[in-house]
Amino acid sequence: MTIQDLGYNDNFEKARSENDLENFEIGRVVAQHKERYIVKNEKGEFEAEITGNLRFSAKSREDFPAVGDWVALLTQDYDFALIHSILPRYSVLSRQAINKFGELQIIASNIDYSIIVQSVNRDFNINRLERYLTLCHASKIEPIIVISKTDLTNEPHLDNLLKKINARVKNIPVIPLSNKTKVGINELKKLLYKGKTYCLLGSSGVGKSSLINSLSGENLMNTDDISKSTDRGKHVTTHRELIPLINGAILIDNPGMREVGIADSPGGLESTFEKIYDLMQDCRFSDCTHTSEKDCAVKLAIENGEIHESYLENYLKMEREKTHYESTIAEKRRKDKNFGKMIKHYKKTKNPDKY
Known part of the structure; x- marks a missing residue:
């Protein structure tokens, strides 16, 4: 190699x-x-x-x-x-560090594509999907959406999930597949290009380890059966790992993420919630909060059925997180600067001849 x-x-x-x-x-x-x-x-x-x-x-x-x-x-x-x-990174996929607000946790670096995996059972969550998309867009990483475990549901339920995604997500590949029956695996393989690096994102138990085995044609990763009591797969991956595939693509596996905290994400929200940003231009007030203002184009679009109210609610929640994160970063930098000044003043007082 x-x-x-x-x-x-x-x-x-x-x-x-x-x-x-x-x-x-x-x-x-x-x-x-x-x-x-x-x-x-x-x-x-x-x-x-x-x-x-x-x-x-x-x-x-x-x-x-x-x-x-x-x-x-x-x-x-x-x-x-x-x-x-x-060496300098050309892309960094990151989120808020858990329990350390104001700090970033790097998920992986030098990524070209991200494969976001959600399963058809209790894991499916359109709001969380938009969070993953925001992380990808902020990092200029191309997302691919995989809906896994299609063997666990029927066609009407799967069609309903795909309609929910298509109503809120545009111009992104969406591939339903089953690691058990192998339906959809070849379609995903067509999007895996030689020399490009892919990162798997998703909660614990959505079938990421099984997907790696399906894509590689080998049993590279341990897998566990679905828990009958919770209808969820068990957590298997415990650390990040890079895996070269037979066709020349490179895959990075990640432990399941329960929290997807939005950090400093320039362009991330704008790309994920493009409909809302387009509608904002027609709001009466430039500082419209899209909650109770008169002549709000976003609220009017909800009333007319153009967008769903949960779409706006998810955007507002992530926008608040982003704003709070940015203010925390600014406060942290201010404190660090003041601490640096204090240390310098102390050294100057202690050794005046050196300053």
Whole structure:
């Protein structure tokens, strides 16, 4: 296997040269376990850690390696490597860090397409689907929607789910499939291109691990049966992992995400809720909140049946999250700046001759 088989291209090689990293080996992070990494290149797989300098210079969690990153490293004996630098990323899929508001959690990097998986049973949620789409649009990543486990439902119910999606989502491939019967698998394979990296997104138990097995033609991932008491699949994947497929595409698996927090998402909401942004232009007031104002074009569209009220409600909820996140970031930066000034003042008072 070459690094090109893992997605390496001329753009990364150019970045390697521009950052004076020619003396280092290059590898891609294929798995992450807290602060330990598995890096892969043409020599094989290596367990890796970051250098102390890289750790010291990191200002936030975004400055640490993530699955999908290309890194400059030095390999050592016993299949071990030290990561010295991260090559510039061309895309970053991220969300709000859980229980750490104001911080980002990188889901994966250097992604071309995202496969959003929802199952036909109790997992299906159009509002959550729009959250995933917003993450993708904000990162300039092309989404593909997969509706899994179609063998568990009948045709009328499936048609109803597809109508709900088509009413609120436009110009995005939607593929119903079954990992059990293999219906729809070939249609999805047609969208997997050599050298492109795909990221799987979805809740626990929607069939992501089974989908990997279907796409690879091998039993690469452990799977569990559906719980009869909850009608849900069990959580199987526990960490992010990069998997090269036979046709040359590269797939990143993710643990199921219960929370999809919207962060700083320029363009994300505008792309997901394009209908609302178009209607806003016709509102009477430029600062219309689309709740109780007179001559609100968005509310009028709901009354006329052009859009569903839940579509607006989901947009407003995510817009509030985005605004709150941005204000939290601004407050965090202000506090960090003030703390820096305090430290500088302390040092100046302690050692006046140096300042």
